[in-house]
Amino acid sequence: MTKAYLLNKTEQNVSGEVVELPFGDLPPEKLEVAVLYSSFNYKDAMVVRGIGGLVKNYPHVPGIDLVGTVLNSTDDKFHPGDKIIATGWHLGERFWGGFSTRANINPEFAIALPSNISPRTAMALGTAGLSAMLAVMALEKNGLRSNHDLPVLVTGATGGVGSVATLLLSKLGYAVVASTGKTNEVKYLEALGAKEIIDRNELLEPSARPLEKQSWSAAIDSVGGATLSHVISRLALGGSVACVGLVGGTQFSSSIYPLLLRGVNILGIDSATVPNSTRILAWDRLASLDLAVPLEKISRIAGLDEISTLTETILAGKQKGRIIVDPNLG
Ligand SMILES: NC(=O)c1ccc[n+]([C@@H]2O[C@H](COP(=O)([O-])OP(=O)(O)OC[C@H]3O[C@@H](n4cnc5c(N)ncnc54)[C@H](OP(=O)(O)O)[C@@H]3O)[C@@H](O)[C@H]2O)c1
Known part of the structure; x- marks a missing residue:
């Protein structure tokens, strides 16, 4: 089973809850990832509240970012045990995203996590x-x-x-x-x-x-x-x-x-569809800047049960710093 924050839509509204899903309910994709962390961005709040028509199909798992370990891959670029980072490419919008302990994603959405950055620091950036x-x-x-x-x-x-x-x-x-x-x-x-x-x-x-x-x-x-x-x-x-x-x-x-x-x-600036070659340059540069300590000070970890509160905070313009989402918490 995977633990996930699942959105459903009724005629009145979009609502979300933390659920346990059989792995078979995840969309079939070439890359199966054990999610270590996701992060919470303004766009995630828009998705959770159903603002802007970003999600076309429900039920839906949000989370525009994820970092994780490859469990299975039918794509030559990645192998079990590899650490990958995936952001944008409509992950968490058109495709199920990172607010889940397990994610199946298109390998084109992923790049290798640079070796000199931890998964946690990567999602403090996101x-x-x-x-x-x-x-x-x-x-x-x-x-x-x-x-x-x-x-x-x-x-x-x-x-x-x-x-x-x-x-x-x-x-x-x-x-x-x-x-x-x-x-x-x-x-x-x-x-x-x-x-x-x-x-x-x-x-x-x-x-x-x-x-x-x-x-x-x-x-x-x-x-x-x-x-x-x-x-x-x-x-x-x-x-x-x-x-x-x-x-x-x-x-x-x-x-x-x-x-x-x-x-x-x-x-x-469009971070969602920027080519992977540019992403790799950007992530390598971020990884080279020794940001772990300052990022630790401006970020905190939240579980899936906080998604609703985080959504209200960010939409009210009250967000300070970065939220790392740990789907494995609790
Ligand atoms: N183009 C891209 O690829 C891309 C990528 C990431 C994010 N974004 C967009 O960038 C924006 C910021 O994202 P974020 O994740 O940083 O959101 P965030 O954490 O909520 O930060 C937004 C900040 O803007 C200020 N603010 C909020 N409401 C405001 C208002 N009505 N008027 C003026 N300032 C206001 C607040 O800071 P102060 O209180 O300090 O003023 C708030 O903390 C969002 O629109 C998001 O969709 C775009």
């Missing part, structure tokens, strides 16, 4: 960490440099993506300005390396002019909406914003002037 690294890599490709006079802005800084982005940028030598709605979390953000903390309300102000005073060399934005509009008007010459999230809204507007007169770049 999709949030991968996205933060992809954002850093995209900014670097577009000219980000640590000796710039102006700092890098991170929005939604106490959240999953924001916390890891703040940590990564600081580790890599960038000066970080962290924008947050949790102004009592100054110490938390300083411990991640933020040099300055600003109230996120400042970024909700509509810009009076298309080009405001240049404030940041680049930005990693988890918020979108009016925040993104504001950020674009204050980026430095040649600056870029890596757009990761939408917690503050799905629409934004901007004058074309920042793009034409400052060469500002708006970079989309």
Whole structure:
């Protein structure tokens, strides 16, 4: 039997519960994995609450991330005993995901877990960490440099993506300005390396002019909406914003002037379908950065029985740091 968090849909709502399922109920796939950990991301909360039509078929096991040990494989790339990591590729949305002690997945969704990162650290990063690294890599490709006079802005800084982005940028030598709605979390953000903390309300102000005073060399934005509009008007010459999230809204507007007169770049980040070759580069870089200790401080382990509470917290914008989900707990 496998223990799993199973969602069902009625005409009224989507509801979930922890259940025991016979292995035969799992979808047949080439890779059978004993799940060590999953993690909890904003998208998991959307899936659990049935927001955005991400899941087409029920019953459904959520969990967009997993790390585990291969039990059986009919694919040449993987063998029993291999440690793998799988994130995105619509895992936990179109396909059953990681909130389960056992998962059968398409081998194309998996890459080898780098040897120098533990399964727990990998899930303290999860999709949030991968996205933060992809954002850093995209900014670097577009000219980000640590000796710039102006700092890098991170929005939604106490959240999953924001916390890891703040940590990564600081580790890599960038000066970080962290924008947050949790102004009592100054110490938390300083411990991640933020040099300055600003109230996120400042970024909700509509810009009076298309080009405001240049404030940041680049930005990693988890918020979108009016925040993104504001950020674009204050980026430095040649600056870029890596757009990761939408917690503050799905629409934004901007004058074309920042793009034409400052060469500002708006970079989309899609961690779910980024090619495996890029994922491997990103995970190798994450693994090389010695993040286990700081990640331990900003993450905690939760069991499947906490999924409902975690969903409320993250959708209310109250998430701080990262949640590792241990399906084997309890
Ligand atoms: N593109 C991708 O591949 C990708 C990958 C991962 C995540 N995402 C997206 O990125 C976003 C963040 O994900 P996450 O897992 O980091 O979520 P999270 O842990 O909930 O973090 C979001 C943070 O944003 C801030 N926030 C929340 N509501 C807000 C609002 N209404 N206005 C402004 N700020 C608000 C809060 O931080 P403060 O209190 O510090 O402001 C919150 O902690 C989500 O939209 C998610 O879907 C996209």
